[in-house]
Amino acid sequence: MARSVIAITTAVQAGIIATLDVTDSSNDHEFFNPVGGVVLILVNGLTAAGTTIVTTIISVADPYGRTGDLTCPSSATGTVMIAGPFPPLLFNQTDDTVQVDVSASDAQSHFIALRVNT
Numbered sequence: 001m002a003r004s005v006i007a008i009t010t011a012v013q014a015g016i017i018a019t020l021d022v023t024d025s026s027n028d029h030e031f032f033n034p035v036g037g038v039v040l041i042l043v044n045g046l047t048a049a050g051t052t053i054v055t056t057i058i059s060v061a062d063p064y065g066r067t068g069d070l071t072c073p074s075s076a077t078g079t080v081m082i083a084g085p086f087p088p089l090l091f092n093q094t095d096d097t098v099q100v101d102v103s104a105s106d107a108q109s110h111f112i113a114l115r116v117n118t
Contacts, residue, residue, distance in 0.1 A: 021110060023111060038115050042110075056071050057091060060090070
């Protein structure tokens with residue numbers, strides 16, 4: 001199964017218009033993260049009242065012996081969940097992507113992947 005790609009928007013001091021990518025719980029997601037500095041934003045617009053989205057960041061083996069995926073706070077309808085940044089050593093797959101799974105989706109829920117330059 002090919003994962004849906006979340007486009008990266010780079011933050012600038014003057015402001016930006018972010019790219020919104022619709023959540024896809026059938027194929028899940030990934031974003032390119034070769035140098036880190038990406039914050040993932042989930043805007044939960046699910047139309048079914050009381051529906052939450054659980055976002056899981058897939059981990060990789062790392063030199064610290066950490067195991068297990070990162071489960072982000074559940075996002076209820078009408079809320080925004082923000083997670084990251086994601087250090088490449090801890091989260092990048094071999095192709096420099098971070099894999100993101102979601103428990104639910106519809107056309108009203110979106111991801112924004114925001115690269116913050118420091």
